[in-house]
Amino acid sequence: MRYPVFYRNIAENTLKTAIKSIQYLNNLTGVTPRNVTLVFYLPEKKMGGIYALGFVLGEDVNAGGKGPIYLNLALTRYAPGYMETTIIHELVHVYLGIVGVEANDATRWFHEGMAQYLSIKIAEAIGINVSEYKNDMYNSSKALYYYTGGKFGFIQKWPSDDxxxxxxxxxxxxxxxxxxxxxxxxxxxxxxxxxxxKHPVSTSSDIVIVLSQAAGRNLAPFFRSLGFSNIQDWSPTPSAGNTVTTKDTPTLSSYMSLIVALGLSLLIFLVVYYGNFEINQKLKMGIFEML
Structure with a gap:
């Protein structure tokens, strides 16, 4: 772990949150990233200013969750909980990439919805108080639902305007x-x-099938009521049945056993200036930003 001395507390707290979150996500998802790198960058306008709290490059997600997680240095000035939920949010994108969820305009709603939801739930599970942030998300999303009449079909192709x-x-x-x-x-x-x-996805219909399988019931009518189109119905096959075997809610393993058993290395870089041309070019190809 490398960082300037005066950023020691920030780096150590970031590492602590990342380790706990990775332990939890390993148990939850059944997969493990070989390496996780967190890179802080200055909140320059070309990087989204203070509003883009973090991102993972779309091409890195499509490469199986490889590549670094970029965190906005402005997070150090945000209210408690924002840094932690952003770290978890971006980690979820990595794990979705590992299990084969493509990063494209048709699947981004699933990427962002899962990342946002799990960032809150996992933060709570590892002892981080995100009650204010959680209430804001639930209340704001419900308000949007009533304002639009629940017509969310527009997210099937991710919009480009702010x-x-x-x-x-x-x-x-x-x-x-x-x-x-x-x-x-x-x-x-x-x-x-x-x-x-078992079933990598690349379209909204693929995602709804997976969500239905996990729920044990057909969720296609729910999505069609939201304005989604071309959504296939799901019904259990005789071999699969309606029963879904689950594990107990995952628990945290020890830090040392994670390092020894999984060979996971976590490296945090603190970048005080980021002007690399190659990264700027990649940013044009696909970014997952934190709300």
Whole structure:
């Protein structure tokens, strides 16, 4: 771990949150990243200013969750909970990439909805107080639902303008939170990842099939009521049945056993200036930003 001395507390707290989150996500998802690198960058305008709290390059997600996680240095000035949920949010993108969820305009709503939902639930599970942030997300997403009449079909192709994109984040969270909270919360998320390991997805219809399999019921009508189109119905096959075997809510293993058993290396770089041309070019190819 390398960082200037005066950023020691920030680096150590970031490392602590990342380790706990990775331990939890390893158990939840059934997969393990070989390496996780966190890079802080200055909140320059070309990097999204103070509003883009973090991102993972889309091409890195499509390469199986490889590549670094970029964190906005401005997070150190945000209210408690924002740094931690951003770290978890971006880690979820990495894990979704590992299980084969493509990063494209058709799947981004699922990426963002899962990342936002799990960032709150996992933060709570590892002892981080995110009650204010959680209430804001639930209340804002419900308000958007009533304002739009629940017509969220526009997120099937991720919007590019700033206003619509902010609404897309809320709509994505509303959908995933609504389904997950109705089917077991984190235990449901665990079943979703179990299905994703068997059925990689690249379209909204693929995603709805996986969500239905994990729920044990057809969720296609729910998505069609939200304005989604070309969504295939799901019904259990005789061999699969309606029963979904789940594990207990995952618990944290020790830090040392994680390092020894999984060979995971975590490296945190603190970048005080980021002007690399190659990264700027990559940013144009696909970014997952934190709401």
């Amino acid at each position: 206003v619509s994109e902010q609404e897309a984040y809320l709509a994505s969270f509303y959908i995933i939170a609504n389904i997950s909270d109705s089917h077991g919360g984190l235990s449901y998320a665990q079943r979703v990842f179990s299905e994703l390991r």
